[in-house]
Amino acid sequence: MSRKKRPEDLALFGGPPAFDEPLHVGRPNIGDRSRLLARINDMLDRRWLTNNGRYVQQFEAEIAQLVGAKHCIAVCNGTIALELAIRAAGLKGEVIVPSFTFVATAHALQWQEITPVFCDIDPATHNIDPNKVECMITPRTTGIIGVHLWGRVCAVDALDQVARKHNLSVLFDAAHAFGCSHRGKMIGNFGRAEVFSFHATKFINSFEGGAIVTNEDELAKKIRLMTNFGFSGYDHVIYVGTNGKMNEVSAAMGLTSLESLNEFVSVNCRNYRQYREELTGVPGISVAQYDDADKCNFQYVVLEVDPSTAGLTRDQLKDVLWAENVLTRRYFFPGCHRMEPYRSNFPHSGLLLPETERLSQRILLLPTGTGVSPEAISRICEIIRLGLQKGPEVRRRLEGGGAGHA
Numbered sequence: 001m002s003r004k005k006r007p008e009d010l011a012l013f014g015g016p017p018a019f020d021e022p023l024h025v026g027r028p029n030i031g032d033r034s035r036l037l038a039r040i041n042d043m044l045d046r047r048w049l050t051n052n053g054r055y056v057q058q059f060e061a062e063i064a065q066l067v068g069a070k071h072c073i074a075v076c077n078g079t080i081a082l083e084l085a086i087r088a089a090g091l092k093g094e095v096i097v098p099s100f101t102f103v104a105t106a107h108a109l110q111w112q113e114i115t116p117v118f119c120d121i122d123p124a125t126h127n128i129d130p131n132k133v134e135c136m137i138t139p140r141t142t143g144i145i146g147v148h149l150w151g152r153v154c155a156v157d158a159l160d161q162v163a164r165k166h167n168l169s170v171l172f173d174a175a176h177a178f179g180c181s182h183r184g185k186m187i188g189n190f191g192r193a194e195v196f197s198f199h200a201t202k203f204i205n206s207f208e209g210g211a212i213v214t215n216e217d218e219l220a221k222k223i224r225l226m227t228n229f230g231f232s233g234y235d236h237v238i239y240v241g242t243n244g245k246m247n248e249v250s251a252a253m254g255l256t257s258l259e260s261l262n263e264f265v266s267v268n269c270r271n272y273r274q275y276r277e278e279l280t281g282v283p284g285i286s287v288a289q290y291d292d293a294d295k296c297n298f299q300y301v302v303l304e305v306d307p308s309t310a311g312l313t314r315d316q317l318k319d320v321l322w323a324e325n326v327l328t329r330r331y332f333f334p335g336c337h338r339m340e341p342y343r344s345n346f347p348h349s350g351l352l353l354p355e356t357e358r359l360s361q362r363i364l365l366l367p368t369g370t371g372v373s374p375e376a377i378s379r380i381c382e383i384i385r386l387g388l389q390k391g392p393e394v395r396r397r398l399e400g401g402g403a404g405h406a
């Protein structure tokens with residue numbers, strides 16, 4: 001494959017795309033297919049497909065052990081896991097959350113008629129800024145949900161302090177943070193409960209899936225019952241519950257995925273280091289860093305583009321890459337507060353979210369995971385470097401309307 005050197009080599013301006021097939025962010029890690037199929041066959045032989053089956057129980061036990069938490073309840077996805085944790089923890093009224101997150105964090109509240117109150121983020125960590133939480137508290141506030149974005153832990157101690165002072169519950173959306181730790185303590189042990197997602201795009205996946213982990217006995221009991229319609233025994237219901245159960249095929253995939261955890265981490269880490277190395281010194285861009293002192297899943301390669309020094313905006317760089325079949329993603333653009341119903345309910349909330357507004361214009365996620373080779377990463381970095389080096393010309397052509405991309 002020929003190297004790209006001039007702006008006209010870029011696919012956006014007529015050159016051949018660097019990749020024949022689209023390169024997606026979040027292509028699933030698969031693990032050992034024969035182990036998965038053996039489990040599925042066994043499950044079919046035993047005719048036990050769902051309802052707290054053997055694999056679900058094993059998956060829960062392995063997660064609890066890995067995290068070092070007392071309880072794990074596996075469920076059908078991360079969104080339901082959030083809804084269950086929120087309901088069982090008794091949150092109501094208003095709950096403080098970042099806007100810079102996947103919309104499920106806010107929807108899990110709104111779905112239960114709890115108002116998400118959006119708090120700004122710390123630009124250094126991309127996580128909720130604990131110094132800005134206190135001024136969002138009103139008499140209706142019952143809790144805080146922090147999100148460990150990209151697997152980087154929130155300011156857990158500072159959030160805990162604010163929560164104690166105002167008698168609030170703290171939960172964490174740890175959808176990105178399975179397998180990560182903070183000062184030697186695994187994510188899953190902070191706040192009253194933490195929630196994981198095992199969606200196909202996540203580090204460990206069960207096709208669709210999620211889990212709630214907690215060290216509170218009563219809370220765990222309540223969540224477990226609520227996951228199964230609120231049944232406390234045959235013919236006996238004691239809570240408004242839902243159907244949050246994880247099925248056995250998902251658990252089989254989750255267990256298989258867990259067996260490859262170390263391999264996934266090392267491939268992700270290798271990819272992340274390669275991106276960082278190959279993009280070091282390119283003006284105006286940086287790759288978000290992970291703390292070497294802690295465990296990390298390296299599932300996200302997060303590029304920040306400063307348009308004033310990069311020469312292109314994040315969106316222009318995205319257009320360059322998309323034309324090459326590199327389908328980078330603008331997570332979490334434009335921020336929950338600019339999505340419905342939040343945008344209509346609180347049209348001016350952006351005024352209190354300057355860092356969210358700024359960062360959501362700058363972030364671009366790059367493809368990584370076991371489906372992305374070192375050669376592919378080299379080519380992606382080459383395209384980024386060329387696009388930015390030739391920034392003024394690329395911009396001129398783009399703004400001249402010569403080429404565009406959906």
Ligand SMILES: Cc1ncc(COP(=O)(O)O)c(C=O)c1O
Nearest residue numbers: 077078079102104175197198199
């Ligand atoms: C931060 C965050 N929270 C919640 C979710 C919801 O998880 P799920 O897709 O498993 O419902 C996701 C991802 O999908 C996420 O990225």
